[in-house]
Amino acid sequence: MKKVISVLTVFVLISCGATKTADSKALYEILTEQSDGGGNIKFFEILTEPNEIKMLENDPLLKDKMKQSDINNSNYVILNMGEKNTGGYSIGVEKVEETDKNIIITVKEKSPAPDAMTMQVITYPYTVVRVHSKKEIIIK
Numbered sequence: 001m002k003k004v005i006s007v008l009t010v011f012v013l014i015s016c017g018a019t020k021t022a023d024s025k026a027l028y029e030i031l032t033e034q035s036d037g038g039g040n041i042k043f044f045e046i047l048t049e050p051n052e053i054k055m056l057e058n059d060p061l062l063k064d065k066m067k068q069s070d071i072n073n074s075n076y077v078i079l080n081m082g083e084k085n086t087g088g089y090s091i092g093v094e095k096v097e098e099t100d101k102n103i104i105i106t107v108k109e110k111s112p113a114p115d116a117m118t119m120q121v122i123t124y125p126y127t128v129v130r131v132h133s134k135k136e137i138i139i140k
Helices: 002-015 050-058 068-073
Strands: 028-034 043-047 075-080 090-098 102-110 126-131 136-139
Touching: 028 090, 043 050, 043 136, 050 068, 050 075, 075 090, 075 102, 075 136, 090 126, 102 126
Parallel strands: 102 136
Antiparallel strands: 028 126, 043 075, 075 126, 090 102
């Protein structure tokens, strides 16, 4: 009898356990963050048109991460830090906020510490971000 009660108790506890469900998709997704491969100058580019976004599919790092539905329903942002004389630099997203009219992206740039040992090599850090919205994007 004790075994039956124990089994029933375990069954009830397991069946009543809380489950976490994904209510909604995240507002943004980092598709790639690389220390090399970007452009010579610092720039931020927002890609909104499907023909602009389709060009990203030529990048071997991105082609497997892009779907037709994302191209039609998302905007893409390229954050390019420009040419750097040493390693240790990176550019990324600090936060993304959604308002009624737009999406605000705050960019975070990292530099090596002044006394850090870094490789003496020219790098071109960049990041590609998918924003799951077609609202206007503002970059800070």
